[in-house]
Amino acid sequence: MNLTIWHNNLCSNSRKALDYLENLSYKITIRPYLTEPPSETELEEVLKKMGEDAQFILRKKDKVFLEKFADKNLTNQEWINAMHQNPSIIERPIVISDYKAWLARPFDKWVGEFEA
Numbered sequence: 001m002n003l004t005i006w007h008n009n010l011c012s013n014s015r016k017a018l019d020y021l022e023n024l025s026y027k028i029t030i031r032p033y034l035t036e037p038p039s040e041t042e043l044e045e046v047l048k049k050m051g052e053d054a055q056f057i058l059r060k061k062d063k064v065f066l067e068k069f070a071d072k073n074l075t076n077q078e079w080i081n082a083m084h085q086n087p088s089i090i091e092r093p094i095v096i097s098d099y100k101a102w103l104a105r106p107f108d109k110w111v112g113e114f115e116a
Contacts, residue, residue: 002098003028003029004030004095005018005030005093005094005104006090006093006095008032008092011093014093016107017110020107021095037084037087040080043084049097050101055076055079057103058090065088065089092105095110
């Protein structure tokens with residue numbers, strides 16, 4: 001299986017997820033999503049694989065989110081655009097396979113889903 005991780009090396013949860021994946025013998029592509037933001041289409045595809053709407057992957061404690069978006073009531077597409085334009089408001093890490101995507105936190109919950 002090929003996996004992609006939207007990764008921030010400064011985040012302990014992201015590093016923990018990457019360490020876990022590297023021990024599973026899968027081909028892993030690391031996407032530094034803060035410097036290589038996902039397109040709106042990529043965000044839509046990931047959300048579809050998750051079966052979730054955009055608010056599921058919003059990082060609501062992020063400084064940019066608090067300054068620019070905390071008081072906003074946006075549509076799903078507007079949130080997707082906001083995440084594309086402001087990638088720091090995307091929760092991390094996100095792990096993506098060909099068929100499914102996971103918000104890889106909390107770690108214990110995600111590992112159980114991934115191994116299922």
